[in-house]
Amino acid sequence: MAKTRSMHIVVGSACLLLAQAFTPLLSAAAELIDLSGKAAAFVTLRSRDNFSSEYRYDVTVRNNSADLFIADSLIIVLDRITNIGGQDRENLTGESLLNRMEIIGQDGTTEDGRPFFRVPQGSGPDLTPNSESLPVTVRIRNRDYVAVFTPSFRVMGQKREAPKQKSPAAAAAAAAAPNKATTDKLIQLLIKKGLITPQEAQSLSQP
Structure with missing residues (x-):
């Protein structure tokens, strides 16, 4: 009985530590704004393992605006996965194709349950206009061995506010x-x- 109680305490403590570890990531993602229309994610397929049906992508972020984006705030969110017909759900069950994939090495999950990855910071503190970030490696394992699928990402982050002008x-x-x-x-x-x-x-x- 005492041994069982000790095991419950250990498991409970481990769950608490995990929750504390992931809470900052969740809250950080919640504070970011959607940069769609100002920053775009460019996806390049780097490799494919036919045996495990694992795909490895390099994803970079390009700043298409005149704003400065704080480099260490940028994340890419795996928004959806579409099949060769451009659909993001299975025909028979209506289940999201994203839910059928195994996402490896993600940095966290957004409030709506989508995986996100942090964008590596370059040499400067900001992603400047018309510049491109370092690549993020994204690994997706296709459980259903679908022949062709396309991942789509959206960019989130924080804009650098311009310094206030003196009167x-x-x-x-x-x-x-x-x-x-x-x-x-x-x-x-x-x-x-x-x-x-x-x-x-x-x-x-x-x-």
Whole structure:
């Protein structure tokens, strides 16, 4: 009895640790925005293992907009899989073809149950306009040995907000600050040399 209770505690603790490990990934994906229309995923088939019916793809993200996207926020979501006829569900059962595939090495799952992969960060902090990311390796195992299928991805991430422009008044004040400091030093030098009195210096310091 005690042994059974100990096993329950171990299993429960393991489940809790797994939940804590995957929660940040789920919450991170939930905070991202859909970049469809601004960023596109390009899919290249790299290899195919006929024995295990496993397909290996390289997927890159291209920034087609004028915005900057934060590089380490980008993910690709495996949105659907279509057959040779362009359908994403089985004819007889209506089941999603995506559910019939085994996705290997995914980084997490979105709130609607779709697998996602993190895009590797390049040399810079952002994916700049008209640039392309490093490739993500995606492995899909076809349980039903369908002859031809096509994976489709959408891109999610965060846009880099442009720095706020200073108001004209703030810009003028910032430019005037060094000039005032220089003037004050000159006045102190004139007082020290006895060329002007402190009263005269006070009148000079007033705007």
